[in-house]
Amino acid sequence: MQQRAKHRRVLEKKAVEHLGGQCIDCGMGTDILAVYDFHHMNSDEKDTAIGPMIDDNCKWERLRAELDKCVLLCANYHRIRHALQDDDLIHISSSGLLPG
Numbered sequence: 604m605q606q607r608a609k610h611r612r613v614l615e616k617k618a619v620e621h622l623g624g625q626c627i628d629c630g631m632g633t634d635i636l637a638v639y640d641f642h643h644m645n646s647d648e649k650d651t652a653i654g655p656m657i658d659d660n661c662k663w664e665r666l667r668a669e670l671d672k673c674v675l676l677c678a679n680y681h682r683i684r685h686a687l688q689d690d691d692l693i694h695i696s697s698s699g700l701l702p703g
């Protein structure tokens with residue numbers, strides 16, 4: 604593995620662990636980092652901010668400051684959050700998957 608890619612992985616793992624290492628909505632905890640998304644609690648801020656910061660190999664202090672505005676979600680629940688937030692959720696409450 605290239606040094607840069609290796610460092611990126613380390614930084615990403617650290618970021619995931621900083622936010623508790625599991626999805627706050629469903630409790631999913633795994634070593635597979637690709638499962639996780641960083642979700643900004645303030646919807647005015649872009650969710651993509653963390654990814655590029657890690658890609659840019661930014662300082663941990665800077666990354667941590669940004670992480671503190673975020674919660675850790677798995678990809679599924681990240682999508683669900685945005686669907687609820689964007690109010691375009693197609694209700695599937697009859698299936699029991701989501702609260703009505």
Ligand SMILES: [Zn+2]
Pocket residue numbers: 626627628629630631676677678679680
């Ligand atoms: Zn989840």
